[in-house]
Amino acid sequence: MHARAMALVALLALSTPHAEAQEGAVKLSLSHFMPSSHPLHKALQDWATSIEQASRGTIDFKIYPAQQLGKAFDQYDMVRDRVADVSLVVPSYQPGRFPIIAAGELPFSISASVAGSRALDAWYREYAGNEMRDVKFCLAFVHHPGAFHANRKIMVPDDVKGMKVRPANATVASFVTLLGGTNIQASAPEVRTILEKGVAEAVTLPAGTAAFFGIDQILKYHMDAPLYTSAFVIVINKAVYDGLSTAQKAVIDEHCTSDWAARVAAPFDEFERAGDVKLRTESSGVYELTPDQLALWKRAAEPLRKEWFDTVRKIGVDPVTAMDGLKDQLVRQNAAY
Numbered sequence: 001m002h003a004r005a006m007a008l009v010a011l012l013a014l015s016t017p018h019a020e021a022q023e024g025a026v027k028l029s030l031s032h033f034m035p036s037s038h039p040l041h042k043a044l045q046d047w048a049t050s051i052e053q054a055s056r057g058t059i060d061f062k063i064y065p066a067q068q069l070g071k072a073f074d075q076y077d078m079v080r081d082r083v084a085d086v087s088l089v090v091p092s093y094q095p096g097r098f099p100i101i102a103a104g105e106l107p108f109s110i111s112a113s114v115a116g117s118r119a120l121d122a123w124y125r126e127y128a129g130n131e132m133r134d135v136k137f138c139l140a141f142v143h144h145p146g147a148f149h150a151n152r153k154i155m156v157p158d159d160v161k162g163m164k165v166r167p168a169n170a171t172v173a174s175f176v177t178l179l180g181g182t183n184i185q186a187s188a189p190e191v192r193t194i195l196e197k198g199v200a201e202a203v204t205l206p207a208g209t210a211a212f213f214g215i216d217q218i219l220k221y222h223m224d225a226p227l228y229t230s231a232f233v234i235v236i237n238k239a240v241y242d243g244l245s246t247a248q249k250a251v252i253d254e255h256c257t258s259d260w261a262a263r264v265a266a267p268f269d270e271f272e273r274a275g276d277v278k279l280r281t282e283s284s285g286v287y288e289l290t291p292d293q294l295a296l297w298k299r300a301a302e303p304l305r306k307e308w309f310d311t312v313r314k315i316g317v318d319p320v321t322a323m324d325g326l327k328d329q330l331v332r333q334n335a336a337y
Helices: 002-013 016-022 039-054 072-080 101-105 113-131 170-178 188-196 207-212 238-242 246-254 258-282 291-314 319-332
Strands: 026-031 059-064 086-089 135-142 147-150 164-166 202-205 221-224 231-237 286-288
Touching (some): 039 059, 039 258, 101 113, 164 188, 188 202, 207 258, 231 238
Antiparallel strands (some): 147 221
């Protein structure tokens, strides 16, 4: 019996709390492209801090904001190649590379950021493993709907013809081309520079981010309509994830969920909604669309939906099933336009 008791004591000594205390700590780099003063930085900090706490300090993050490790357009490949361990990615910064998730960017599809993020994330999990096979997909979210900002009112689709526009994403870029405009590619932090230089004369952004980068000081008119959303994802280097302990993987998995997608989106959403109020209060150039004008925009956007159907069909995805699945999630979360 004495030997048995000694064996039991030894077994208890190897129980979970002690094993976790001895577990090898890892330090992970988390890269993103927004300034550290932007709410997305705080959202990512909160996500990382929660992981650090849940892992009992065995996972530690160092965050690199403001494109310190690489350009916004390169964030996905940076994680694939382990320039960064974890990164915030805008998939459509690389047009055509991630066509499935682009469904979340089709105009007049998603009406709300937080609930829409939960819906998009839940839907995209079925497709992420294939479309983003180079990395470990963590979560997806969208920002508060955005619209046009320019030095003249853009009331109807025909008003875009001949304009030089910085589009928010690849879907909006296709829309601008469809309407006869010219696309000027630039990440969000670079928008003010291209406007000041006259390279672009209009941009698409949600209101808070437009004010954050001082776009309201350069451009006079701001469309108040939920024209589009942009999709973001957090991805992790596969080898890094595979190298974690079972307990550490469980912590990461607990933070790669649809609920966490909504939590990451929440401060961004609050910030953008405050931007809406700020523009309406401080700018005389905010304008709404009439129901007839809005109907023209919806009709003009229909070819984008057909284009999405054709594109995903070519890569072996049933577009009807996929779109119905997204619509179902959006309706379930009360986030459908």
